Amino acid sequence: xxxxxxxxxxxxxxxxxxxxxxxxxxxxxxxxxxxxxxxxxxxxxxxxxxxxxxxxxxxxxxxxxxxxxxxxxxxxxxxxxxxxxxxxxxxxxxxxxxxxxxxxxxxxxxxxxxxxxxxxxxxxxxxxxxxxxxxxxxxxxxxxxxxxxxxxxxxxxxxxxxxxxxxxxxxxxxxxxxxxxxxxxxxxxxxxxxxxxxxxxxxxxxxxxxxxxxxxxxxxxxxxxxxxxxxxxxxxxxxxxxxxxxxxxxxxxxxxxxxxxxxxxxxxxxxxxxxxxxxxxxxxxxxxxxxxxxxxxxxxxxxxxxxxxxxxxxxxxxx
Amino acid sequence: xxxxxxxxxxxxxxxxxxxxxxxxxxxxxxxxxxxxxxxxxxxxxxxxxxxxxxxxxxxxxxxxxxxxxxxxxxxxxxxxxxxxxxxxxxxxxxxxxxxxxxxxxxxxxxxxxxxxxxxxxxxxxxxxxxxxxxxxxxxxxxxx
Numbered sequence: 001x002x003x004x005x006x007x008x009x010x011x012x013x014x015x016x017x018x019x020x021x022x023x024x025x026x027x028x029x030x031x032x033x034x035x036x037x038x039x040x041x042x043x044x045x046x047x048x049x050x051x052x053x054x055x056x057x058x059x060x061x062x063x064x065x066x067x068x069x070x071x072x073x074x075x076x077x078x079x080x081x082x083x084x085x086x087x088x089x090x091x092x093x094x095x096x097x098x099x100x101x102x103x104x105x106x107x108x109x110x111x112x113x114x115x116x117x118x119x120x121x122x123x124x125x126x127x128x129x130x131x132x133x134x135x136x137x138x139x140x141x142x143x144x145x146x147x148x149x150x151x152x153x154x155x156x157x158x159x160x161x162x163x164x165x166x167x168x169x170x171x172x173x174x175x176x177x178x179x180x181x182x183x184x185x186x187x188x189x190x191x192x193x194x195x196x197x198x199x200x201x202x203x204x205x206x207x208x209x210x211x212x213x214x215x216x217x218x219x220x221x222x223x224x225x226x227x228x229x230x231x232x233x234x235x236x237x238x239x240x241x242x243x244x245x246x247x248x249x250x251x252x253x254x255x256x257x258x259x260x261x262x263x264x265x266x267x268x269x270x271x272x273x274x275x276x277x278x279x280x281x282x283x284x285x286x287x288x289x290x291x292x293x294x295x296x297x298x299x300x301x302x303x304x305x306x307x308x309x310x311x312x313x314x315x316x317x318x319x
Numbered sequence: 320x321x322x323x324x325x326x327x328x329x330x331x332x333x334x335x336x337x338x339x340x341x342x343x344x345x346x347x348x349x350x351x352x353x354x355x356x357x358x359x360x361x362x363x364x365x366x367x368x369x370x371x372x373x374x375x376x377x378x379x380x381x382x383x384x385x386x387x388x389x390x391x392x393x394x395x396x397x398x399x400x401x402x403x404x405x406x407x408x409x410x411x412x413x414x415x416x417x418x419x420x421x422x423x424x425x426x427x428x429x430x431x432x433x434x435x436x437x438x439x440x441x442x443x444x445x446x447x448x449x450x451x452x453x454x455x456x457x458x459x460x461x462x463x
Contacts, residue, residue, distance in 0.1 A: 191414070199416025203455040228369060236369055247456040248376045251411060255368050258407050280414070287410045292403070306407075309399035311389065317409060318402070319425040319438060 001051060001133060002108050002174045007080065008046045010106055010171055014078050015043040020104050021075030024062050026055040032128050032142075033116040037062045051080065053114040053131050053138070056155065058264040060088035060220035063098065067223065073102045082110035083179075084264030086166030087297030088220035091260055094300050097223055107169025109177045112150070112158035114138060119153055151182070157265030157278055160184055167298050187282055206246040208273040211239065215267035215277055216253060221260050228252060254280040259288050259305030262297040326446040329374040330355040330383040331366045335393040336428050337385035343432030344439075351436040352443040355383065362386065363424075364397025368408045371422060375412075375454075378461035381421040381446035385438070388426040398426070417454045420445055 011023045027038035027048045035055040038048055039062070059079050067073055081089060086105055092098045111133045116124060119140065123129070129142030138148040151159060165176035190198060216222045216229060228236055229249060237248045254277075261281040268278040288294050291314050294305050332338040338359050344351065356379075360366055363386025371382045384405055386398035402424065409419040423442055427435045 195413070195416045195418065197416070198414065199454055202415045206455060236373055243455045244376055244458045247415070247454075248372055251372055251415065251456065252369055255372075255408065255411060258411070280411075283414050284407065284411060287407060291406065306400070306403055309396055309403055311399065313399065313402055314406060315389075315402060317406060317419075317424065319423050319441065 001053070001111065004049065004051055007051060007106065007108065007173045008049050010173065011040065011046040011049055011078060011080075012043045014104060014106075015041065015046065019076070020078040023049075023078040023080070023106070024059050025049040025080035025106075026051060026057070026059075029054070031124075032126075033114075033119070033124060033131075039066075049080070051108055053112070053133055054116065055082070056113045056115075056265075056269055058082075058088055058218075058220045058266045059085050060092065061218060061266060063089070063092075063103070064220055064223045067098070073098060076102060076104060078104040078106055081105045081107055081166050081169065083161065083163040083165055083167075084110075084262050085220075086169060087163060087262035088264060090168055090300050091221055091262055091297040092223070094297075094302055095260075095304060100300060105166060105169040105171075107166035107172040109165045109172070109174055110158075110161075111164065111177065112154045112161065114153050115155045119148070155265055155269065156186075157263060157268065160282070161263070163298075168300070184282065184286075186276075186279060187286070190279060191283075202247070203243060205275050206250055207243045209241070209246040209250065209275050210273055211241045211246065211249065212272060214270040214272065215275075218266040218270035219257070220264065220266065221257060221262070222253075228256070250275070250277070250280065253277075254284060257281055258284040259292075259294060260296050261285055324447065324451065326354050326380040326443060326449075326451075327378060328354045328356065328381040328383060328442060328446055329379040330357050330385065331360050331363070331370065332357055332383075333363045333365075333386045333393075333398075334359055334361045336387035336391065336426075337363075337435070339429035340385075340427040340431045340435040343429065344436045345432075347432045349432060349436040351439040354443040354446070355439050362392065362394050362397035363401035364392070364394065364399075366401060366404075368404055371405075371408060372456070375417070375421070375452060376456050376458055378458070380449070380452045381423065381442060383423045383425065383438075383442055385425045385427050385435075388428055391428065415454075415456075417452070417456065418449050421449060421452065 022041045026035040029036040126142040140146045159182045162179040392398045405424040413419040
């Protein structure tokens with residue numbers, strides 16, 4: 001993992017020099033297998049900052065919360081950014097959601113985040129533990145020592161991650177790492193199913209949804225002021241928890257992230273009903289890449305996919 | 320006895336070309352099936368995929384989006400934008416198990432009354448063969 005001391009030093013310098021007004025980073029959560037986001041504006045408090053394999057949250061979302069709370073960003077923010085966080089920030093810049101001057105990106109190369117649910121109850125029962133990622137292994141050291149394979153305990157979205165290092169940053173802590181995405185077996189399997197079985201699969205998934213809107217709220221890129229999903233006039237989708245409304249809700253959500261989703265996995269991570277939201281997002285992201293050769297969140301000056309066109313776009317489907 | 324199944328198809332026609340094509344088809348007294356419910360929009364680029372999803376959810380068995388031919392858009396590139404949108408929407412629908420052929424994108428210029436009528440026949444036939452939409456997106460009360 002990265003050098004936390006160096007990260008704190010950078011944050012302290014930024015705050016002390018007045019370069020940024022606030023640093024958004026991670027702090028230890030209520031238990032050892034959780035991290036929580038923290039906003040620090042006092043240089044003496046930077047020792048709270050950590051970076052361990054439980055820093056799953058995308059901090060660009062907390063920038064969104066700041067924006068929503070204050071009707072815009074007040075001052076300049078330093079953001080501790082993993083690959084996906086930085087890409088979300090870049091995507092926001094591209095859409096003029098935030099200005100390049102609003103953010104100072106403290107880039108951290110991310111080796112992937114551990115899903116606590118995959119560690120098992122006996123491990124989580126430990127009072128305290130330290131988790132390190134070493135190559136293919138994940139080592140948990142507490143009252144007992146336990147070694148896992150990386151493939152078994154990382155979030156699926158992290159195993160499939162292609163950009164662990166921020167594509168753009170103001171400072172990078174440590175050295176960048178190359179992405180080595182695993183094969184996306186789930187997506188390939190789903191695509192190979194007959195249409196009726198896919199419909200059944202999604203019906204099962206969507207009927208579990210309790211419409212808590214956590215996926216929408218946790219998404220760094222769902223920051224529109226007038227969200228179509230809660231608009232009352234016209235009311236595109238009712239709040240009722242019912243399979244057709246849920247399906248409509250999820251398809252609208254997935255479509256609004258088409259060509260924008262940076263695949264951070266926040267939606268799926270925050271979902272209390274285990275709806276495989278990332279499968280929808282990944283499917284659209286792969287299609288976008290295949291059809292339009294476009295990857296979102298890489299270049300703040302790129303044109304938004306669905307706001308642009310190329311006369312040579314595929315048109316084999318047109319009647 | 321039940322009547323023969325007639326598909327309900329919502330057609331978004333652009334003001335400048337496709338709507339005029341439909342007009343021409345009518346004025347020329349061309350025969351085509353009456354399954355299309357026409358909604359005039361100013362441009363095919365105005366059709367939000369949300370409109371298509373909403374139509375499918377609320378009782379449409381198929382949706383047509385028709386605009387000017389590429390390069391002929393009254394607003395210069397609205398139809399190119401629609402092309403990207405509908406291409407991706409069809410992929411999304413297919414991925415959740417909804418037959419993507421129910422959503423059709425087509426171009427028809429103001430002079431193509433015959434082409435419009437042919438398209439209406441083709442779409443009515445295609446959606447008619449697929450039958451009523453049976454997919455979780457469909458509201459139960461809209462089932463026949």
